[in-house]
Amino acid sequence: MIDTHCHLDVAEFDADRDAVLVRARSAGVAAIVVPAIHAAGWDGLLALCASADDLYPALGLHPLFLDRHRDADLDALERAIAEHRLLALGEIGLDYFLPELDRAGQLALFEAQLSIAKSAGLPVLLHVRKAHDDVLTALKRIGVPGGIAHAFNGSIQQAHRYLDLGFRLGFGGMLTFTRSSRLRRLAAELPGESIVLETDAPDMTVAAHRGERNSPEYLPDVLQALSEVRGESPDVLAALTTANARAVLPGLGGIEPSGSRRVSAPPP
Template sequence: MTLIDTHCHLDVAAFDPDRHAVIARARALGVLGIVVPAIHAEGWPGLLELCAGEDDLYPALGLHPVFLNRHKDSDITALERAIAAHRPLAVGEIGLDDAVVGLDRAAQRPLLRAQLAVAREANLPVLLHVRKAHDAMLEILQRVRVPGGIVHAFNGSLQQAQRYLELGFRLGFGGMLTFPRSTRLRRLAAQLPSTAIVLETDAPDMTVAAHRGERNSPEYLPQILAALAEVREESVEQLAAITSRNARTVLGLAAMPD
């Protein structure tokens, strides 16, 4: 089986002690594609260097909404230049987070719209971070159309999911799916069409049930696949093929082997 982790922050300090060993273990388990999204401009050079050294790591460049205090006005121009110079797989991680107390909601909106405009101009998909803001996000996406993308760690309603699908997006499911108490999320994963779903870890965060309290890792992606197979009552082999195909399609990874 070939699996694709569509959201994994392999560049962050949590992986400094054993990054390449983690990648090797993930590969041995069939994780043969890992998308590495940025969170702030300061991290772009290291992220690009990491991905350039590994054939199966794919960079995304963007400005995460939670890190507003680290972004500068000039970062949008820098993003345009970095995309022109390096042609990443996607623009991300970008989005809206209305769950963090004290985070400036008003400042997030223009930052998001500016990055969506950059993605549209570059004809790149986007990786979206959305917490307690799906309706607001969908309204913005209706106005600033982009070439689809992935709603990372999707936790909205079935109706919101359907609206994202109409706009060309896929929905990312990760470690929370492995917790039996995540009944609403597991029910949603069972209800969606299989063509809507991609897999992710969001490592080092949002780990699987078997490693609760520990650092998350792309090597745990097969456990997420197993949870998806359980709730959908389908085979892991079938879902591995479908979710990887979904990821390749939405992210333009057609050349990647099955």
């Protein structure tokens, strides 16, 4: 399995990060994508990912931290892309769920980062809440090499618009809650080639650990929930979602199904 979205660098993991990684690997997690949220965390995130073969960095400016971002951060992002081997640009996007967030400011930041991703040939990791139509419009207009709509919870019509643009859709802990009937129905109806697994740890934990910190070691719970709603075996879905992640994030290189390390270097 590949955890395509896990904030392993944040302070919630400082006390036991190494132990979490040991347990995740033992649970079958072969790679973890670690997306950034603001420029202040980039150095620590890059250092963490440099410490292990199965951790892959993405850098970006998250819309929820709009008040922390500065114009100079975009220049720094371009420099970081030139200096480091990044898997993707992210976590970026639009969040219209919180009315106090400046929509115009978010959109300007999002479009600027899409342009950077396009120039660099990098896929993007998207954060989208109540803003799918505006995100899809920007993606179509600017054009990027695909990516993942993280924690997807849109309509089936919106899902197919993402797929048409070369994106995959991330499903995580919410899928494990039986009350998430609309989400579970969506995961059952979508083409198997469209789905990737994620945890979004330390947030959005699985049902079995409700009220606790989420962790990449719980990714098998997401896989099991996907198996239940689709009526397909976990082994088949593990292989399929891993292939989907590798297809949309080529920098993952070759990952052996039973391994926890990169077996071919990502392109320079």
